[in-house]
Structures are given as structure tokens and as C-alpha cells.
Amino acid sequence: MTSETPRTVRNVPTYCYNCVAGPDFMTVKVVDGVATEVEPNFAAADVHPARGRVCVKAHGLVQKTYNPHRILQPMKRTNPKKGRNEDPGFVPISWDEALGIMADKLNAIRAKGLIDESGLPRVAASFGHGGTPAMYMGTLPAFLAAWGPIDFSFGSGQGVKCVHSEHLYGEFWHRAFTVAADTPLTRYVISIGSNVEASGGPCAVTRHAQARVRGYKRVQVEPHLSITGACSAEWVPIRPKTDPAFMFALIHVMVCEHGLARLDLPFLRDRTSSPYLVGPDGLYLRDPDSAKPLVWDCTSARAVPFDTPGAVPALEGRFRVAAAISVDADDARRPLTEVDGVPAFVKLVEHMGKYSPEWAAQVCDIPADTIRRIAGEFLDNAGIGGTIEIDGATLPLRPVAVTLGKSVNNGWGAFECCWARTVLATLVGALEVPGGTLGTTVRLNRPHDDRHLSVVAGEDGFMAQKFNPTDKEHWVAQPTGRNAHRTLVPIVGNSAWSQALGPTQLAWMFQREVPQDWNLPTPTMPEMWFIYRSNPAISFWDTQALVDTIATFPFTVSFAYTIDETNFFADLLLPEATDLESLQMIRVGGTKFVEQFWTARGVVLRQPAVEPQGETRDFTWISTELARRTGLLEAYNKALNRGAGGVSALKGEGYDFSLDPAREHGVDTIWDAVCRAASAELSGGRETLDLAWFKEHGFYTVPMSQKAWYLTPTLAEKGLRYELPYQERLLRIGRELGNRLHENRMHWWDEQLSEYTALPEWHDVPGRWEKALVDSGAKAEDFPLWLLATKSMQYHTGGNVSIALMREVAQNVRGHAGVIMNADTAKQYGIADGDRVEIRSHIGATYGKAVLANGIRPDTLVIIGQFDHWATPFAKDFGMPSLNTIAPMSMELTDATGSGADIVRVAIRRISGRQAQ
Numbered sequence: 001m002t003s004e005t006p007r008t009v010r011n012v013p014t015y016c017y018n019c020v021a022g023p024d025f026m027t028v029k030v031v032d033g034v035a036t037e038v039e040p041n042f043a044a045a046d047v048h049p050a051r052g053r054v055c056v057k058a059h060g061l062v063q064k065t066y067n068p069h070r071i072l073q074p075m076k077r078t079n080p081k082k083g084r085n086e087d088p089g090f091v092p093i094s095w096d097e098a099l100g101i102m103a104d105k106l107n108a109i110r111a112k113g114l115i116d117e118s119g120l121p122r123v124a125a126s127f128g129h130g131g132t133p134a135m136y137m138g139t140l141p142a143f144l145a146a147w148g149p150i151d152f153s154f155g156s157g158q159g160v161k162c163v164h165s166e167h168l169y170g171e172f173w174h175r176a177f178t179v180a181a182d183t184p185l186t187r188y189v190i191s192i193g194s195n196v197e198a199s200g201g202p203c204a205v206t207r208h209a210q211a212r213v214r215g216y217k218r219v220q221v222e223p224h225l226s227i228t229g230a231c232s233a234e235w236v237p238i239r240p241k242t243d244p245a246f247m248f249a250l251i252h253v254m255v256c257e258h259g260l261a262r263l264d265l266p267f268l269r270d271r272t273s274s275p276y277l278v279g280p281d282g283l284y285l286r287d288p289d290s291a292k293p294l295v296w297d298c299t300s301a302r303a304v305p306f307d308t309p310g311a312v313p314a315l316e317g318r319f320r321v322a323a324a325i326s327v328d329a330d331d332a333r334r335p336l337t338e339v340d341g342v343p344a345f346v347k348l349v350e351h352m353g354k355y356s357p358e359w360a361a362q363v364c365d366i367p368a369d370t371i372r373r374i375a376g377e378f379l380d381n382a383g384i385g386g387t388i389e390i391d392g393a394t395l396p397l398r399p400v401a402v403t404l405g406k407s408v409n410n411g412w413g414a415f416e417c418c419w420a421r422t423v424l425a426t427l428v429g430a431l432e433v434p435g436g437t438l439g440t441t442v443r444l445n446r447p448h449d450d451r452h453l454s455v456v457a458g459e460d461g462f463m464a465q466k467f468n469p470t471d472k473e474h475w476v477a478q479p480t481g482r483n484a485h486r487t488l489v490p491i492v493g494n495s496a497w498s499q500a501l502g503p504t505q506l507a508w509m510f511q512r513e514v515p516q517d518w519n520l521p522t523p524t525m526p527e528m529w530f531i532y533r534s535n536p537a538i539s540f541w542d543t544q545a546l547v548d549t550i551a552t553f554p555f556t557v558s559f560a561y562t563i564d565e566t567n568f569f570a571d572l573l574l575p576e577a578t579d580l581e582s583l584q585m586i587r588v589g590g591t592k593f594v595e596q597f598w599t600a601r602g603v604v605l606r607q608p609a610v611e612p613q614g615e616t617r618d619f620t621w622i623s624t625e626l627a628r629r630t631g632l633l634e635a636y637n638k639a640l641n642r643g644a645g646g647v648s649a650l651k652g653e654g655y656d657f658s659l660d661p662a663r664e665h666g667v668d669t670i671w672d673a674v675c676r677a678a679s680a681e682l683s684g685g686r687e688t689l690d691l692a693w694f695k696e697h698g699f700y701t702v703p704m705s706q707k708a709w710y711l712t713p714t715l716a717e718k719g720l721r722y723e724l725p726y727q728e729r730l731l732r733i734g735r736e737l738g739n740r741l742h743e744n745r746m747h748w749w750d751e752q753l754s755e756y757t758a759l760p761e762w763h764d765v766p767g768r769w770e771k772a773l774v775d776s777g778a779k780a781e782d783f784p785l786w787l788l789a790t791k792s793m794q795y796h797t798g799g800n801v802s803i804a805l806m807r808e809v810a811q812n813v814r815g816h817a818g819v820i821m822n823a824d825t826a827k828q829y830g831i832a833d834g835d836r837v838e839i840r841s842h843i844g845a846t847y848g849k850a851v852l853a854n855g856i857r858p859d860t861l862v863i864i865g866q867f868d869h870w871a872t873p874f875a876k877d878f879g880m881p882s883l884n885t886i887a888p889m890s891m892e893l894t895d896a897t898g899s900g901a902d903i904v905r906v907a908i909r910r911i912s913g914r915q916a917q
């Protein structure tokens, strides 16, 4: 104990948004200018779903700030040769020199033109971890907006390995960029590979703990017993990548065994396309005049357009229609007379007939009785007909949900899973109503802070969709970015987020080699590549090959925290002031990723709790400097005035805090204007709070009704239907896309086109991985095990691996020491706990220790997180294996939306002696 008392102790309110489960509120205890502790922000206890608390990772932010391995001043490369075995020769330089070098390059690019001879942006940028870098990059978005076209094609695993299919199909079906259960009200959750107790942050953990106390039941379906499985009522160890079969069997039990009488008939009839009549060619029967889909009206006993007032559409039966048309791809209209039509619901029932629990049991390795029981429990708990009062409105209560984790949600089979999950919700009327399956937010649609406003009438009684065009006239025949998202993936659209959600592995692959019948302009290298809070050289697939591509990029600028495996190849390292050192305001509340469901919305400030270490600089300062040095100051300021800082436009009804576009503004001035505009907007002009107020209070919120969590009332109000179960539109779009590609003599995307079906069929999904092996010349029997990945509560992807405290905590949590393996399987292989092992796939090997467990399928191995670092200080000494080192990047394993999964066939063996070093 020291007798000296500290001179000043401050508790500075701020936020953590290091992973997509955020933002979470905290305060930083600062003693004599030094951050010493992260503590809850109890002032937020009544608004924040985790009552003002953060997770273990946020407690690492103190060490993050004072990490001795931090880069504390700008650096430039002196060794022109880039390679894993080439020392980059980074030397410190001044900010003036660093920004000068960058501005010269950028100005030269601007002079040549922003787009190169292949029609691709000369500047590319990659930001990682599910969009969280935006919560730390200050006003950089305003600089990017001022610059013009930028290629976000080069992915880092966020997107294509994330919850990718859910992002795309979720928004399509129910404006759900991510999907969650209505945990506070639900009674029964089937959680299929969703590891929410590790990945959902304090909000999810709090909500699920409360639900358990309330007595809800969660059934965890996944090949290994994750932390989430361990605190669920039941664990169902499914065979990897067979989830669609399991879910199809659940649907089978509900529609073929229980039948319509036990389902939510009004919901299916009025809120879905179930009554739309499907003709013999698999397309909707449409009214010959209006081309509107027909339904069979039970009152008048005839086929009428779906929106005929007073009609009571049939869900069952077969009906003769005197005259109709069908509309196929490229608007091919076919007149039909005396044609038979069946409601889409009947098509579903017929289609599901073959997917019995007995059939699924063979595929998924789950007993038929278990599947039947789970379907029954789901149905029983749905309590069809029940209601609940929410803020004065009586809404349906359907307390059952199905959630999907990231590995179920991407690659082949993910479309089927997302479809089945959403269909399961519609069968019991549990989509977007209290207790059921809810979307969180939108990213492909606008506005981002209110998904209800994106519910606009579109064609055929459904919501309007922003697909990339596939018709002859408008199809984007020449890619505008290196992953060709507008050309290949209609459903990803073309919003600000779309490109990063395109098939980003294709961008990497096509830098090395294009398919034989490519027939598109040759993909060029970006002349300048920005990278921030992302480490694709660790997070992507086939990371050994990936770094070879990164090494060829002519000029890479990394906003850098430490050296890592990606910025090892950079030409400039720019160290920004980070979490506890810089200023930014973001929106909070409403409904957001993972389980951020609030009954308030507002803004929160991140502020310098301590002085920036070394020469690190606030991102807003860096962005303003870049804008000035590239002659873009005016466009940059105008972007800020429009709200490109990420919060509010600086001018609104009754207030105007716009910045003078001609002048350069300081960091505080910019955020002060944002603070004032945000508070004025939120309060409807009643209150204007400045930066000083926010520095003291941290956040500002206004109440929001819980009714905003539920989308179905909004659809009902607008008379719209969910586009389920029958995917007539997707079928047509797929055919159209095929026509375009084939007209241009391209067949390399043909396998992907097979995913466009009206009702998904089971195909041998795991078999695709085996086939990919064989196609690459390997023998399937040489790689008998599945290797999977799972998240760690202590690590946010690879972002905080260099923080000692995280390592210390993680080492006390099972699995973090190596590869998790079934104890019986290990015995067969002569492997003991702690033995050093080699895990080999057809493309390479990764090494680590065996961690034996009983809670894992005998045919499965699991590696936590993403490691195998070789440059990141501290982490490079962990000796942890990584799936990413040995999982291939593969066109064959890319689905129609452009995603792939973290799964690979492997062999394992014990290594000893010299090899084990």
C-alpha cells in the first residue's frame, strides 16, 4: 500500500463495440490520467438490455491501450520486396510525411481516373469484423463518400463466413439482417449452431439467463457441446452440414403429420403466399389482365387476384382455372386455359412428403423420435391463438423460435436452412410477433435505423425488394467491383453494404486465376488498398495462399494497432488513437445485431478517457487531413452535413448545425455539431445538448415502444404478405441470371444457379465437401473427420489476441488450448489429452494440442477462434492451430449468394519428438 493518495480519479462514460454483439455501455476509471479499470455504467441500467454492463473482452481495453507492442507512430516500408520471409523494414516517419505520401498517391490516382481500364475502382478498402470498425473510424466514412467509387470486394471472412445467407434471405423475407428469438417472451427455442452464450455479448447472456429463470426451454442442435449447449435444456449432436434435413423433417411432421388444423391458418392465409395458386409449370397462375397471382376464393368458388376485397382464399384443394397466364424469366408470358392450380401450401405439403423423420434420421444421425418430439414441442409451445398486450396493442403471442448460427448460415445448405427456419415460423404464425422469430435491423434496405420504413409495397403483394437487375436491358454485364456482386448475386442488391457482402472469396481467387470461360474484363489489382481492424491473412480461408496475393498489391495502407499478418505486407502503417483515446458518437437502441433489443433509442459518445499513446491520432483528424490534402474538403464537409458521420444530418426540422463546407474543422467542432444535431433530432427539437454535456453524461435516449420489435403488424397494416413458402420469384430470377450468363458464354456459375428453386430440395450437402476433395485429386477416405470452428467469449474474432488478459482468462476456459476431440476417437488414434497433433487437410496442415472431451461427435473436431498467428506480437507464440490455414477457398464450395462455410475434411495424428517442436 502506498500512502500517497491519487490526485484525480474520474469515471468516464463510453461504449465498447469491439464485436457485433455491441454496443455495450461502460465507464473507464482513470486515475491521474491513467486508465485502470473498466466498470459498468449503471446510469444506463434502465435503458441498456444488459443494464449498463460489458463482457470480459471490454475489460481487456485497458491493456489494449497500454499494449507494449502497439504501433505508436506512422511507419513506412523500406524493403520493396513483400513476402512472409521478407522483413518489411518498417521505419518511423512523421504524420506529415505519411499523409503526404498517401495524398500524393491518391492525387495521382484521381488524376488518372477513379475507375481503371477494366471498369474497376483503383482504390479498394477492407474493414473487418461485421461492420464494427465503423464504430471506431470517426469521420472516415465522410472521406470515403467524398472520394467516390471504392472497391470493398476483398473480404476478410466477415460477410462470406459470417451469418451470410441469413443477411441476404433474412432481409428478403422479413427485413432481418440478423435474426433472433424474442428471448424475453419466448418459451421454446431450437438453436441450430447458434452459440449465443459465447457470441451474443452481455445483452444476450442477460436475456437468456432471465429466460431460463422463467423456465423457457432451449434445444441446442450442433455437433459439439458448446457453452450454449452446456447451458441448454437439451443437446442434439447433429452430423455437420445436415441441418436442412433435420429442419425439413420438422416441417414434415408439422404439415404432413399434424396438418393444417394444428397450424396458424389465418397467418398462412393472410400473411404469406400460401394460398397463391401454382400451375403445372411451377409458376404462379396469374390474372390474364393484371398479371396478379390468383387465389381460390372459397366464397365465390372461383379464382380471383390475391388482393380481391372480401375474398377468403383456400389453402387446400386443387382447382380448375378457366383462364390464366404464367410469367417466366425475361417476362415470358404463357396463356393458360382450363388449367389446374394448387395453393402454394399444397405444393409445400406434397414437397415435404418425402422428408420424414425416419428419412432425416439416416442423414443427420438424430433419432426419428427425437425429431418428432421436437416438432411436437415446437407446435405445443406455439400456443396458436394466444395473444399478449404490448403497450396498449393486442398482438399474437407465439413463444417459439428457431435460431441459426454462423456455420449453418453460410455456404451450401444455408439457403435451405434459412428458408426452413422462416417457414417453421410462418406455420405457427410466429414470424415477427411477440415470442417468435424476429429480425433485428436492415443493412441492404434503408433506412438503417428503422426497418419498418423499409416495408414498402412491391410486386405480387410482397415487400419491394432491391435486387440487382437480371433482365437483358439492366443486368450489370461488366462487374463494377472485383467480387462481381452486382453481376452474380441479385439478392445482395447494391446498397453501401452490398459489395462487402458479395462473394468476396472470388475477388481473392480471381486475382490469381479466372475460370476458363470467364469472358469478362480481366480483374486488375487495386492501386491502393486500405485495411482497418481486419486481418484476412488470419480470418479468411487458405490463408497461406491469401498472403501471396496480398503481397502482390502495389500499395497497401493499414490503419494499424500492432503488426499483424496482413499489415506485414503494408507500405504505410498509420496508428490511430483507439478505443479509450478518441472521439465518436454512434446511434444506439432500437433493434440491432444479435440481441440488442431496446425500448429506447438514442446516441452514445465514445470519448478520450486518456490521452492518446505516442503519436497516435484521432481518426477524425486523420480523415479531415486526408480530405484537405486530396482537395476534397468541401465534399467531405458536405458529406458530414448529410450525416455521413453515421448519426444524424446536421440540419433538420427546426435546427441547423451544418459545418461551413469551405473550412477545415477540428475534431471537437465536428462532433459537437453531431451531438447537437442528434439531440435535437431525437428530442424533436426540444433539447440541444452539446459535446460538453455528452462528455459528462455519455448517452442520450428517448423511449421507444416495444411494438417496434415486431414487423408483422406493419405488414398487416400495409396489406402485404411474407414471400413464403414458395419461391417463385427466386426461381424466375435464377433462370434470368442463367440466361444472361449463358448469353455471354459463361458457365462457371452454373452449379450456383441450381440453388434457385421454388421449394428447396435436400441434396447431399456434406457430400459437396467430400466431392470437392476428390475433385482436387485427394482421396475422401484419407480425410475422415470434420473440422469446425466456434467462437470464444474471450476473443472477438482475431481482434484482441494480443491482449494478455484475454489469453489468461481464455486459458481457463475449456478448449482454448488446442483442438477439441472426442475422447473415444482419440483413443483409437492413440492420442492423449495434451498431445501435440497435426491436423491435415488436402491443402495443408496446422498444429496444436489435443483437448479431449466427451461432448463432441466422434467424427468431428473443433478449433476455437482463429489463430495460427505468425506476426501478431504475443499471439504468435500461442502455438494454436487454425481451421483457416487448412480450409480451401473454392468456387465449388461457394453457394449462390457467394458464401462458404468454416468446415473442412481432415485427418489427425499425434506427432512427437522433433516434429512436435
Ligand SMILES: Nc1nc2c(c(=O)[nH]1)N[C@H]1C(S)=C(S)[C@@H](COP(=O)(O)OP(=O)(O)OC[C@H]3O[C@@H](n4cnc5c(=O)[nH]c(N)nc54)[C@H](O)[C@@H]3O)O[C@H]1N2
Pocket (backbone or CB within 6 Å): 127, 128, 129, 130, 156, 157, 158, 159, 161, 162, 163, 406, 532, 533, 534, 535, 536, 538, 539, 540, 559, 560, 561, 562, 564, 565, 576, 578, 579, 789, 790, 791, 796, 797, 798, 799, 800, 864, 865, 866, 867, 882, 883, 884, 902
Ligand atoms: N477459424 C475461424 N475463422 C473465422 C471465424 C471463426 O469463427 N473461426 N469467424 C469469421 C467471422 S464471423 C468474421 S466476422 C471474420 C472477422 O475477421 P476480420 O474481419 O479479419 O476481423 P478481426 O479478426 O477482428 O480483425 C482483427 C484485426 O484488427 C486489429 N485491431 C484490433 N483492434 C484494433 C484497433 O483498435 N485499431 C486498429 N487499427 N486495428 C485493430 C487486430 O490487430 C487484428 O489485426 O472472421 C471470420 N473467420
Ligand SMILES: Nc1nc2c(c(=O)[nH]1)N[C@H]1C(S)=C(S)[C@@H](COP(=O)(O)OP(=O)(O)OC[C@H]3O[C@@H](n4cnc5c(=O)[nH]c(N)nc54)[C@H](O)[C@@H]3O)O[C@H]1N2
Pocket (backbone or CB within 6 Å): 019, 020, 021, 129, 130, 161, 162, 163, 192, 193, 194, 195, 196, 198, 199, 200, 201, 221, 222, 223, 224, 226, 238, 239, 240, 241, 242, 243, 404, 405, 406, 407, 408, 788, 789, 790, 791, 792, 793, 794, 795, 796, 797, 798, 862, 903
Ligand atoms: N465473443 C465473441 N462474440 C462474437 C464474435 C466473436 O468473435 N467473439 N463474433 C461475432 C460475429 S462476427 C459473429 S458472425 C457471431 C457468430 O456467432 P455464432 O453463430 O454463435 O458463432 P459460433 O460460435 O461460431 O457458433 C457456431 C456453432 O455452430 C456449430 N456448428 C458448426 N458447424 C455446424 C453444422 O454444420 N451444424 C450445426 N448445427 N452446427 C454447426 C459449432 O459447433 C459452433 O458452436 O458472433 C459474434 N459475437
Ligand code: SF4
Pocket (backbone or CB within 6 Å): 016, 017, 018, 019, 020, 021, 022, 023, 024, 053, 054, 055, 056, 057, 058, 200, 201, 202, 796
Ligand atoms: S459483447 Fe463485449 S466485446 Fe462485444 S461490444 Fe459488448 S462489451 Fe464489447
Ligand SMILES: [Mo]
Pocket (backbone or CB within 6 Å): 129, 130, 157, 158, 159, 161, 162, 163
Ligand atoms: Mo462474423
